[in-house]
Amino acid sequence: DAGITQSPRHKVTETGTPVTLRCHQTENHRYMYWYRQDPGHGLRLIHYSYGVKDTDKGEVSDGYSVSRSKTEDFLLTLESATSSQTSVYFCATSGQGSEQFFGPGTRLTVL
Amino acid sequence: RKEVEQDPGPFNVPEGATVAFNCTYSNSASQSFFWYRQDCRKEPKLLMSVYSSGNEDGRFTAQLNRASQYISLLIRDSKLSDSATYLCVVNIGGNYQLIWGAGTKLIIKP
Numbered sequence: 315d316a317g318i319t320q321s322p323r324h325k326v327t328e329t330g331t332p333v334t335l336r337c338h339q340t341e342n343h344r345y346m347y348w349y350r351q352d353p354g355h356g357l358r359l360i361h362y363s364y365g366v367k368d369t370d371k372g373e374v375s376d377g378y379s380v381s382r383s384k385t386e387d388f389l390l391t392l393e394s395a396t397s398s399q400t401s402v403y404f405c406a407t408s409g410q411g412s413e414q415f416f417g418p419g420t421r422l423t424v425l
Numbered sequence: 426r427k428e429v430e431q432d433p434g435p436f437n438v439p440e441g442a443t444v445a446f447n448c449t450y451s452n453s454a455s456q457s458f459f460w461y462r463q464d465c466r467k468e469p470k471l472l473m474s475v476y477s478s479g480n481e482d483g484r485f486t487a488q489l490n491r492a493s494q495y496i497s498l499l500i501r502d503s504k505l506s507d508s509a510t511y512l513c514v515v516n517i518g519g520n521y522q523l524i525w526g527a528g529t530k531l532i533i534k535p
Contacts, residue, residue, distance in 0.1 A: 347521065352482045356429065356512070356525030357469070364521070373519070379455055404468055414523065416468035 317341055318417035322404050337405030339385075342420040343415075345408045346388040347372075348380060350401040351419075355402065362386055365414050395424040404410045428452060429512050431526040439534055442503050446529045448513030449495045458489055458496050461512040463528065469512055472498075500531075508533045 317340035327333050337346065345364055349357040359372030361380040369380050377399060379391045392399055398405040400423050430449045438444045451457075458475035475487040475496050486499040487504065500507055513526035 345521065354433075354527060356427075356527045357524075358525075359521065362521040370521075412461065412519075412523065413471050413474065416470070419468050 316413060317353065318405060318407055320403075320417040320420050322420060323423045324419065326425065327395050328395055328425050331392050331397050331423065333424075335390045335403055335405075337388045337417055338389070339388075339405075340408045340418075341384060341409065341415075342405060343395075343407035343409045344385075346376070346382065347406040347414065348388065348390045349404045350374065351404060352397075352401050360403075362389065392422075395422075396421070397424050400424045427517050427522045427526075428517075429513055429526040431529045432513075433527060433529060435445075435530040435532050437532050437534060438503055440503060440505055443499065443501045444503055444531065445497055445499045446499055446511055446513075446531075447495050447497050447528075448526055449493075450493070450515045452492065452515065452517045452524070453491075453517045454496075455517050457516040458486075458487075459514040459523075460496075460498050460515075461514055463510045466507075472511070473479075477524060478522070501531050505533050505535060507531060 335336045347362045348360040358374045363382040391394045403420045405417040436507040460472040462472045463469040479488045484501045488497045510528040510530045512528045515524045
């Protein structure tokens with residue numbers, strides 16, 4: 315499996331506060347992704363990156379921003395967290411093929 | 426209509442039985458297909474890619490029917506450890522354009 319870590323693994327925060335989730339990979343994969351997973355839904359893409367400083371929006375990008383200053387790190391920021399952003403967030407990477415490899419996830423609760 | 430549809434289950438199956446799941450997709454331009462497995466409160470993990478000619482990996486067989494736009498996963502001689510949610514994934518083009526089904530939950534009973 316790709317070496318992908320996420321931090322924090324769990325977080326509880328209050329509505330209106332900023333939150334940053336970090337994804338770190340050691341596989342030198344070009345592509346990185348942030349998804350959210352909610353009951354009854356498939357994984358939904360928030361943002362993705364196709365290289366350092368190259369990012370684009372996914373299906374559910376409103377309220378989220380990302381940055382990628384190094385190949386190995388991809389940050390997801392919730393500028394002002396809302397209760398609807400309570401979810402499990404997964405980071406994924408891919409190299410040459412379209413198969414994606416996932417980090418362990420971050421459980422975020424917004425009160 | 427969802428782009429990728431799966432029966433959410435759960436499928437309750439006795440150990441040793443054969444179980445099959447189907448997944449339908451709506452985009453006829455879909456290029457590649459995958460099955461992932463996700464254990465409770467864990468990340469999805471790639472189970473197998475699905476090739477046009479069908480492919481097998483041990484007890485697992487995947488089939489693709491482009492005409493009817495569905496893929497299937499067959500598990501033979503099911504084990505307790507096969508209990509998980511199985512996610513159907515379709516690539517509609519490019520590395521980022523994966524569309525995920527919501528998953529089918531499988532419970533193998535002793």
